[in-house]
Amino acid sequence: MWRGLLRVYWMFTEDSVIILMQNSLSQDCFGRPISSAPDSWIDVVERYSNDNNKTLHRTSNSTRCLNLGSYNYLGFAAADEYCTPRVIESLKKYSPSTCSVRVDGGTTKLHTELEELVAKFVGKPAAILFGMGYATNSAIIPVLIGKGGLIISDSLNHNSIVNGARGSGATVRVFQHNSPAHLEEVLREQIADGQPRTHRPWKKIIVIVEGIYSMEGELCKLPEIIAVCKKYKAYTYLDEAHSIGAIGKTGKGVCELLGVDPADVDVMMGTFTKSFGSCGGYIAASKEIVQYLKHTCPAHLYATSMSPPAAEQVISAIKVILGEDGSNRGALKLAQIRENSNFFRSELQKMGFEVLGDNDSPVMPIMLYNPAKIPAFSRECLRQKVAVVTVAFPATPLLLARARICISASHSREDLVKALEVISNVGDLIGIKYFPVEPHKTHAEESRKKLE
Template identity: 75%
Template sequence: MITIPYLTALTTYFSYGLLFAFGQLRDFFRKIVDWWSHNSLQDCFNRPISSPPDAWFDVVERISNDNNKTLKRTTRVNRCLNLGSYNYLGFGAADEYCTPRVIESLKKFSPSTCSARVDGGTTTLHTELEECVANFVGKPAAVVFGMGYATNSAILPVLTGKGGLIISDSLNHNSIVNGARGSGATIRVFQHNTPSHLEKVLREQIADGQPRTHRPWKKIIVVVEGIYSMEGELCKLPEIISICKKYKAYVYLDEAHSIGAVGNTGRGVCELLGVDTADVDIMMGTFTKSFGSCAAQQITSSIKVILGEDGSSRGGNLSALGLPQTTLHHCCLYLIKTSLICAFLNAGAQKLAKIRENSNFFRSELQKMGFEVLGDNDSPVMPIMLYNPAKIPAFSRECLKRNVAVVTVAFPATPLLLARAAYAFLLLTQGKTLLKL
């Protein structure tokens, strides 16, 4: 739980009040004459890059002759340290192991099947990758989807519906929120990463049963994330699993930011926290981050969840729901497969050790310098709290002047008082070098 100093909260509220008042005043005069219609923050967002998202990348310079009302790209670029990317292990850029094999795969497979998987778009590469993913995380089966957001928003409505109960962490990703809402199930929220409150909610809901009828719930699913992307905190998974076992609830774990990034061999929070993957009923993760590609993965603890009890249940529609709208490119699939092999059989062990070392060093040094940094050790996500809205553009611009590329986040993506420089991912750069910039 973030404790906000009283003076900080007061000045932040005052700043937002001032911003609101001047915004209303500007909008009033804009109706008369368009003399002040620029967005002063526009230059801090959507900065284009012209290189792979490696530890260092090229940020295209933009200029404005009308106070940021419009921005024009130039031919100049700045070489910046990349602290705004999900490319945790560097596989999103050129890799001496993966890149040649991906190029070679195009000689055997076309770039795309030009068809949805359920029609004519499933090849041997898809099935090989699904087997590889399932073996990697220690599950009997896996389904590969075309998009991480769609995985959460499409799978939850398949797993449960009316008469079911979804208990979600209060800071879960928007894809989980939308998936839960689309399921038709009853939704309850527990305090962020607080197992004791989860148990209280579970006990109350089981005692009350379904609304109006008070019948027992058909299914109860507790949804959590491995690493929370805006907080950098590790899920208290052992305690949550213990509670779910006690009350016979299913566990749905979103490992978008943890799979491939934490654990001795990159197998996520289960490996890091010593949790048996058999105790997690549904595991979801993405390939867009540590594995440097696209698509998402959906791993389950039982083949029956994927195929359905008799092949015709709601579970049998799992792949039909998520896959028809997407075409997975073969080069991306092969990159995932090679990065899985490379990451944890060859150079991956060194990369994982490096990101842990850099992350923990960088976090501790920032704290020594007086920054308020969220998150836990070993987490590659390090949000730095800014609070005041005036600091958001100032921090972003000053970092860019020093050739450091960061992403700032404020309301409504975060609560009003909790603006931050989020996504400070330390990649493979030297932490000591960064602190000298």
């Protein structure tokens, strides 16, 4: 017995040492500082190490790189002709911070205007703002449900949802990723069994899903999931961090894209850190739910409110998307992000890469699998002046490492062609083209010739 335990202990420690060594050796691939706005091109600060990456030292030099890592889906993260002047004016008027919580002196006209605008944009009666996207999930879920309640969560939901569910005190069950059939199976079983030990009926059941899954690039099967929830009278909670503003004909997210009535979604959550080029998050729901949150949610009662310039940035960005700035730039941005995303995904697949996700999604993971290929892919892309984000354990399972590409409306076709050429070369070099390459020339090669 002891020999067996000792063997397990040594296996565990050896794996831990390997992971720690790997993290140390590939430390230069993560946390790279930049010295510019996260636009289509960024300045990556150069670093060096004298002790095999145990410590990294910044230099005064930077490298101009094509940015394939930021969530700048609509290009609002850089200076904008409509948004930027208004943000600067709000900074002069309100300062960078309210220095107060919402219920004290932290509510400005911008906060109330943005809440009304968000509710109108997503199609719900009311909305409430928070200063941080992650805290929106982790702080809201424990307020909506507690002991005696049941949370049924998609197996690939974001860490903020996982932590919010764990902190709620409710019973948590997981269904297979994006599987309405398994969701129904779990719902039926849990409703039949009831609460643990007592078998009393559940006080409340909430099903939590995401619009676009951030590590998969997949769209939620929302119509089918809502049908299951209606059948069993469960509430639905939709996280649209990566989908709001980025997809749908007018940028209103997964509901618009898939033809779902927002009234069928009980709680709609989203962040301003992606498509809107700002920070913070929101909850949009019925007036009763929002009013309840304003009286009970710690993130509203005790956290400093959203920065006024950040709120103005979101207001201005939504107005551009809706065309209320007097131009058609919003429609052009939405058309560009769809075209760029579908072009890039199609070309990667033709090259032989395994690319996850669905069409129209600006998130496209390229599967690396082998953890040793993470630093090889990241460093070689950077050497060729393309900045990419690689994802490793524990964000993904150890043997499901990937590079997560995020496409922006600010990327030109020339940018995308350059990125495809570099990724193709690196893919050949480190051996991550897992499918046969089509014999004919890709559109990227044809586009390159036209550009030349």
